[in-house]
Amino acid sequence: MEYKDQDGLTEKEFLAQYNPGDYARPSVTVDMMVLGPKKDYSGLKILLIKRGGHPFINCWALPGGFVHEDESCYQAAGRELNEETGLKNVFLEQVYTFSKPDRDPRTRVMSVAYMALSPVAPPVRGGDDAVAAAWFDFEFSENMIRIHNDDIGVEINYQLSTKRFKNGNVKYANLVPVLKSKAQLAFDHVEIILESMIKLRREIEYTDLPFSMANEEFTLPDLQVIYELLLGHSLYKANFRIMVSDRIEATGKKAKSVVGRRMSELYRLK
Amino acid sequence: MEYKDQDGLTEKEFLAQYNPGDYARPSVTVDMMVLGPKKDYSGLKILLIKRGGHPFINCWALPGGFVHEDESCYQAAGRELNEETGLKNVFLEQVYTFSKPDRDPRTRVMSVAYMALSPVAPPVRGGDDAVAAAWFDFEFSENMIRIHNDDIGVEINYQLSTKRFKNGNVKYANLVPVLKSKAQLAFDHVEIILESMIKLRREIEYTDLPFSMANEEFTLPDLQVIYELLLGHSLYKANFRIMVSDRIEATGKKAKSVVGRRMSELYRLK
DNA sequence: ATAATAGTGTCTATCAGACATTATCTG
DNA sequence: CAGATAATGTCTGATAGACACTATTAT
Numbered sequence: 001m002e003y004k005d006q007d008g009l010t011e012k013e014f015l016a017q018y019n020p021g022d023y024a025r026p027s028v029t030v031d032m033m034v035l036g037p038k039k040d041y042s043g044l045k046i047l048l049i050k051r052g053g054h055p056f057i058n059c060w061a062l063p064g065g066f067v068h069e070d071e072s073c074y075q076a077a078g079r080e081l082n083e084e085t086g087l088k089n090v091f092l093e094q095v096y097t098f099s100k101p102d103r104d105p106r107t108r109v110m111s112v113a114y115m116a117l118s119p120v121a122p123p124v125r126g127g128d129d130a131v132a133a134a135w136f137d138f139e140f141s142e143n144m145i146r147i148h149n150d151d152i153g154v155e156i157n158y159q160l161s162t163k164r165f166k167n168g169n170v171k172y173a174n175l176v177p178v179l180k181s182k183a184q185l186a187f188d189h190v191e192i193i194l195e196s197m198i199k200l201r202r203e204i205e206y207t208d209l210p211f212s213m214a215n216e217e218f219t220l221p222d223l224q225v226i227y228e229l230l231l232g233h234s235l236y237k238a239n240f241r242i243m244v245s246d247r248i249e250a251t252g253k254k255a256k257s258v259v260g261r262r263m264s265e266l267y268r269l270k
Numbered sequence: 271m272e273y274k275d276q277d278g279l280t281e282k283e284f285l286a287q288y289n290p291g292d293y294a295r296p297s298v299t300v301d302m303m304v305l306g307p308k309k310d311y312s313g314l315k316i317l318l319i320k321r322g323g324h325p326f327i328n329c330w331a332l333p334g335g336f337v338h339e340d341e342s343c344y345q346a347a348g349r350e351l352n353e354e355t356g357l358k359n360v361f362l363e364q365v366y367t368f369s370k371p372d373r374d375p376r377t378r379v380m381s382v383a384y385m386a387l388s389p390v391a392p393p394v395r396g397g398d399d400a401v402a403a404a405w406f407d408f409e410f411s412e413n414m415i416r417i418h419n420d421d422i423g424v425e426i427n428y429q430l431s432t433k434r435f436k437n438g439n440v441k442y443a444n445l446v447p448v449l450k451s452k453a454q455l456a457f458d459h460v461e462i463i464l465e466s467m468i469k470l471r472r473e474i475e476y477t478d479l480p481f482s483m484a485n486e487e488f489t490l491p492d493l494q495v496i497y498e499l500l501l502g503h504s505l506y507k508a509n510f511r512i513m514v515s516d517r518i519e520a521t522g523k524k525a526k527s528v529v530g531r532r533m534s535e536l537y538r539l540k
Numbered sequence: 541a542t543a544a545t546a547g548t549g550t551c552t553a554t555c556a557g558a559c560a561t562t563a564t565c566t567g
Numbered sequence: 568c569a570g571a572t573a574a575t576g577t578c579t580g581a582t583a584g585a586c587a588c589t590a591t592t593a594t
Contacts, residue, residue, distance in 0.1 A: 003327045011375075014324035018376050025295040028369075028380060046512035049278030054284035057273045069294040069378060073369040091438030097367045097382050099298075099343040105281075106288050108339060110298060112367050117438065169539055202476075212438035221546070238548070239584065244377040252346065262546045262591040269439055491573070507557065508575070513556090532564040532573045546592070554583085563574070 026099075026108040030077040031064035031189065032086070033095075033113070033196040035138065036121030037213055041225045045121045046138035046147060046193075047085065048185075052131050055105050056186035060147075060154065062193075063133070064111070077114040084133060085124060091117040091212035096195045103188050113186075115196040117212045140197050141232060145177060145190065157181040158190050204230060208247060210267045219255050219264035220244070246270075296369075296378040300347040301334035301459065303365075303383070303466040304355070305408065307483055311495045315391040316408035316417060316463075318455075319360065322401050325375050326456035330417075330424065332463070333403065334381070347384040354403055355394060361387040361482035366465045373458050381457075385466040387482045399415030408416045410467050411502060415447060415460065427451040428460050474500060478517060489525050489534040490514070516540075 002010050009017070036048040044235070048060040061083045067076040073094065081087055095113040103109065124133035128231040134153070139146040158177035165172055175198070177190045185193075203209050211218075213226045224240050248267040255266050272280050279287070304317040318330040333354045337346040343364065351357055363382040373379065394403035401406075406424070409416040418425040428447035435442055445468070447460045455463075473479050474497070483496045494510045518537040525536050 005323050005327055009324065011324045011327065015375055023297055023336055025296050025297050026337070027293055028298070053275050054279065054281045057275055057281065066293055067296070067369070070371055072371060073367060073380075089438060091440055093437065094366065096364065097343060099337070099382070101340050101342060105285055110343075112369070118438075122585090137420045164541075167363065168359060169389075169484070169486075170361050170478045170482050172477070172540070206472075207442070212440050214439070216439075219546090236583090236585065237546085237580095238550095243583090261544045261593055264546055269441070489573090506556090507573085508560095508577090509556065509558080511574075531566050533570045534573055542594085543577090543592105545590105545592085547588105549588070552583105552585085554581105556579105556581085558579085559577090561574100561576070563572100565572085566570090567568105 012037040024108070026110045028067045028073070029064050029109055029194075030067060030073050030080060031062045031111045031113050031192055032077055032081060032092075032116050033062060033193050034081065034116045034118065034119040035213070036135070037226060037229065038121070038137075041222060041229070044138045044140075044229050045135040047121070047124065048134060048136055048147070049084070050132040050134070059184060059186040060136075060156065060184035062189045068111070073114075077112075077116070081116055085118070085122050087116075087118050087122065090119075091209065093198055095192070098191065099190055100188070111192070111193040113196065115200060117200075117209065119213055119215050140193075145193060146249045147185070154183055155181055156183045156185060162196075198224055201231060208269060211247075217251055217253070217255075217268050218267045219266060220248075221264055285476075289310075294378070296380045298337045298343070299379055299381045300337060300343050300350060301332045301333050301381045301383050301462055302347055302351060302362075303332060303463050304351065304386045304388065305483070306388040306405070307496060307499065308407075311492060311499070314408045314410075314499050315405040317391075317394065318404060318406055318417070319354070320402040320404070321456055329454060329456040330404075330406075330426065331456035332459045337382070343382040343384075347386070351526050355388070355392050357386075357388050357392065360389075361479065365462070365469055368458055368461065370458070381462070383462040383466065385470060387470075387479065389483055389485050401411070410463075410496055416461060424453055425451055426453045426455060430464075471501060478539060481517075487523070487525075487536045487537060487538050488523055490518075491534055493537075 004010055005014060036045050038045055047063055049063050051057055051059050051061050063080060065080045067073055077092055083087060093115055095115050097112045099110045101108060119244055121135045134149055134152065135148045136147045143160045145158040147162065157180040159180050160175045160177055162173050163176045165174060177194060210226045210230050214223050220241060224235060224237065226235050227240065228256045247270055249270050251268055253266040254263045256263055274280055275284060306315050308315055315535045317333055317334050321327055321329050321331050328436045333350060335350045337343055346361055363385055365385050367380060367382045369380045371378060391405045404419055404422065406417045413430045415428040415430065427450040429450050430445045430447055432443050433446045435444060445464055447464060480496045480500050484493050490511060493514065494505060494507065497510065498504050517540055519540050521538055522534040523536040526533055
């Protein structure tokens, strides 16, 4: 069944003569919130890139880059992440697309935001290059986003206040970040972190997401700490174990605990 | 503090000479799943547009259009929805951004998908125009998407099968649509419907989303039916009322029930 | 044995699910 | 009052939260 359009063209003929025309097209980038645990699981780290050019020159920004012509946004995010950290096959999920016309002062740039969770925070390009990358300590609480790196003496703080708004008949309570430090994140990248963390915490309820920050084989004390870091509050050990019990299987092996006396058992995700 | 870049330019100077360059930029559209209730609340309706040109000529598609240079995607979606239906101030939420390079045979087109919920399904442009719009009966079950309009004799069916996949360490079960009817939806619009419905049902758990399909003042039997339509399963009356009790307030008025005897009371969202 | 962490047992308040009953309206 | 729908009452099993206890290891 070969339909012709009002010009008498078949689909093949139409596509052959098609011209995308002069619609104003935006640039599209991907930007990523990349989280990894500290080595001793005492906190979370977030990966940032120091901007070497205008705008937001010398500001720290989320890693990201332009989406190439022959790749999807997911592929672009995976490629950028790999270029920056060498990481592959980590959890990577689309969060939200940011599209306010003035979000980039250069030209119209939309950003498709992703979040990535890694079991490790591998070394990245040092602080001397034009495009330096570094892992920052990351704290996210009900009323605060704190990002700091004591080695290079950078501290970035945003206070979170609750704001109510309406969408149709539905009422929401949303968090709004307010800069509280001298240093700031580039562009609207705080918003990306905010949206990502909200989505992340919600998805922990019904997915195996925290497992993506654990090693292939993990101890339950470690897994619990990861849950606690991501959720932002502590859990009862017994309840936690019941909660994850049907998703894990014992390996039979034991891990030497770092400081404790009794050795904990190793598990893997079913 | 006025930083200069490696060319010795201030930010102002840099922006004045900035040239977006020859990065390949995609076209960006918004596409919407617009749902409204049937007048008697016996089911859901979905708004579709008949395509008048290639590609997918004569196929039915989700309403949408190009994002203009001076508007956000949210604004573009609101504008398109208003142009198509006259609706304003309805629930409208971003769902997902679809970006596979070959999803549109013409050229690179990314689509930022939205979902909209309306308390009514207002009349739309009839079936004679080049770009006809129509409301279709919409059924979404665990293993089926059925979209049909008996007036114009169109039936579109997709079977849903479960497929497992992995993201980092996290395992997911996802639904994959398979066309089962002669007619089909244009582009990847089934995927948009699928993602939207999954997100919608999830968000019902922790938002007031179904209220956006009810009128300003509503009866609890009606609100319960809306919940049941969106969730796809029936609820116990007593339990439902307990669940919504702290989010509603009585107006003091009563509504004449359509077929019943006892009049039900009118409520509004707190 | 002691100290420190790993792992298990169990009580309780809450709540979703299920079903039963009472209330109100029309003819 | 009969029939139909609106609204409320109440039982039960599952479960999240909380706390207490036992087990295993190194020194």
